[in-house]
Amino acid sequence: MSNSSILKSSIAKKYWMALTGLFLCTFLIGHLLGNLQLIFIDGEEGRRAFNEYAYFMTHNPAIKILSYLTYISILFHAVDGFILTVQNKKARPVNYAVNNPGPTSSTPARYMAVLGTLILVFIATHMANFWWKVKFSQEIPLHTYKIESKQEMNIPKGQSFYYTQVPSIQPIPKDTNTLEEKGTAIYYKNTNIKIADCYIDLHKVVMAFFGKSNPNGIFGVLFYVLSMLVLAFHLWHGFASAFQSLGVNHAKWTPIIKNLGKGFAIIVPLLFALIPILIYLNN
Amino acid sequence: MAAKTINITLKIWRQKNSKAKGELKSYALENVSTDSSFLEMLDQLNEELLTKKEEPVAFDHDCREGICGSCSLYINGRAHGPETGTTTCQLHMRKFKDGENIYIEPWRSAAFPIIKDLIVDRSAFDRIQQVGGFISVNTSGKTMEANAIPIPKSDADKAFEAAACIGCGACVATCKNGSAMLFVGAKVSQYALLPQGKVEAKQRVQNMVRQMDEEGFGNCSNTGACEIECPKGISLENIARMNREFLFSAITSDK
Numbered sequence: 001m002s003n004s005s006i007l008k009s010s011i012a013k014k015y016w017m018a019l020t021g022l023f024l025c026t027f028l029i030g031h032l033l034g035n036l037q038l039i040f041i042d043g044e045e046g047r048r049a050f051n052e053y054a055y056f057m058t059h060n061p062a063i064k065i066l067s068y069l070t071y072i073s074i075l076f077h078a079v080d081g082f083i084l085t086v087q088n089k090k091a092r093p094v095n096y097a098v099n100n101p102g103p104t105s106s107t108p109a110r111y112m113a114v115l116g117t118l119i120l121v122f123i124a125t126h127m128a129n130f131w132w133k134v135k136f137s138q139e140i141p142l143h144t145y146k147i148e149s150k151q152e153m154n155i156p157k158g159q160s161f162y163y164t165q166v167p168s169i170q171p172i173p174k175d176t177n178t179l180e181e182k183g184t185a186i187y188y189k190n191t192n193i194k195i196a197d198c199y200i201d202l203h204k205v206v207m208a209f210f211g212k213s214n215p216n217g218i219f220g221v222l223f224y225v226l227s228m229l230v231l232a233f234h235l236w237h238g239f240a241s242a243f244q245s246l247g248v249n250h251a252k253w254t255p256i257i258k259n260l261g262k263g264f265a266i267i268v269p270l271l272f273a274l275i276p277i278l279i280y281l282n283n
Numbered sequence: 284m285a286a287k288t289i290n291i292t293l294k295i296w297r298q299k300n301s302k303a304k305g306e307l308k309s310y311a312l313e314n315v316s317t318d319s320s321f322l323e324m325l326d327q328l329n330e331e332l333l334t335k336k337e338e339p340v341a342f343d344h345d346c347r348e349g350i351c352g353s354c355s356l357y358i359n360g361r362a363h364g365p366e367t368g369t370t371t372c373q374l375h376m377r378k379f380k381d382g383e384n385i386y387i388e389p390w391r392s393a394a395f396p397i398i399k400d401l402i403v404d405r406s407a408f409d410r411i412q413q414v415g416g417f418i419s420v421n422t423s424g425k426t427m428e429a430n431a432i433p434i435p436k437s438d439a440d441k442a443f444e445a446a447a448c449i450g451c452g453a454c455v456a457t458c459k460n461g462s463a464m465l466f467v468g469a470k471v472s473q474y475a476l477l478p479q480g481k482v483e484a485k486q487r488v489q490n491m492v493r494q495m496d497e498e499g500f501g502n503c504s505n506t507g508a509c510e511i512e513c514p515k516g517i518s519l520e521n522i523a524r525m526n527r528e529f530l531f532s533a534i535t536s537d538k
Contacts, residue, residue, distance in 0.1 A: 010501075010502045010503070011492055014526070084502045088459070088501040088504070091460055091462065096360060096391055097307055103511070109506040237505070244523050245526060248523065249519060
């Protein structure tokens, strides 16, 4: 193998674009299935399911490997795409005075770099909105809940309880006089005695972010929905294009791949876009 | 049927030489027969320019029957004009309307420098051919009977379709990236599909792709414009085959 050709040649750069792009398509499926819990499971059950899922996604070692692969793929896809775009511009230093590409190629195909840049802006915003808060900010509250029907336990009405990771026999009431929170753990106040680990309430953060109760919620919803439209256009060309770059072009299979790509480009961003819309309408 | 004539305005790229700065110049041309070909229309313009002692427009042409690959021209924003599957010499003036503005520009590509007016230097294609677009067969006088090796009909057809490439450069001209992948894909495929070409296939694809990159052609975005504008209907399948050949060669060759 000539080492330089597998990295530097025009064709090899397209392999990398295709491989990282297809990997990111599989990421989209996983990310979508996880996040659909936000709209398809109602009430306290949905909140628990989503917060447990969020904990699993941030703590499971196998998921960690996948998440690093995802970050690397995004970066590689963006940098490789940038290099390709610069080279492509250099290959036509003088543009045509009159150009009519409409009849010969689809519009998304001609604007992949622009669409990709917009998606990168979205990813950065999306990570700042949620990922950053989970990793680095103390703003996210711990998951607490109220018990409505257990009056016989002498619980004052309105008392909150921590949702602990290993459910204790007795619910632990949220009592700031005797307990304190350090990260996701709760301790007896002014001691090093840990009582339990809790889930952070990412579900609440998401509901507050997109909900009607947030005066800026509507802008968040609009930005996310428009970004999903951009993603749809990017996938419209990108999905099938990746197979062509990898050399998969076959009389029998290519029409199937193209239709699959178009279906993927419509269904996945549409379901993603439904999440902020439904949260806005229901909160 | 009486010949119809139209009056048109031509906006033609004029550039004295490869170094000079070019510009679009306007020419009014009257009484153009709709039966004339696009190149005959340019001949008519040049006759008029010569009688006015002006410099005629330089453009490439040779066989004028759509098979040599000499003619080019980016007409109204399309390679070889508005029709698909047609070279400029086979395009007729009946495809244009009376009073129409027709923009004529040379192929635009860093790898195809302008020589003069509408003529570009397409020798980059020749250099790509020279590093691999051949098979090494000794002419010893004991040449093997070609039909002695059985070749599946579908392979022979595909190789023939790839070999139909006339090297006109419309693929590069229409590609938003100025990419030559369709040309190189066709050249790689026409040999890779046949037993005589398979012998040198691994090295061929590496050499031709390297030369293509060195010439400064762009990368492939799979927009498919080249396939539609190609006067010979060369399929994108050939680019995919080149991509496969390149990957296989990169993984399995010694160097």
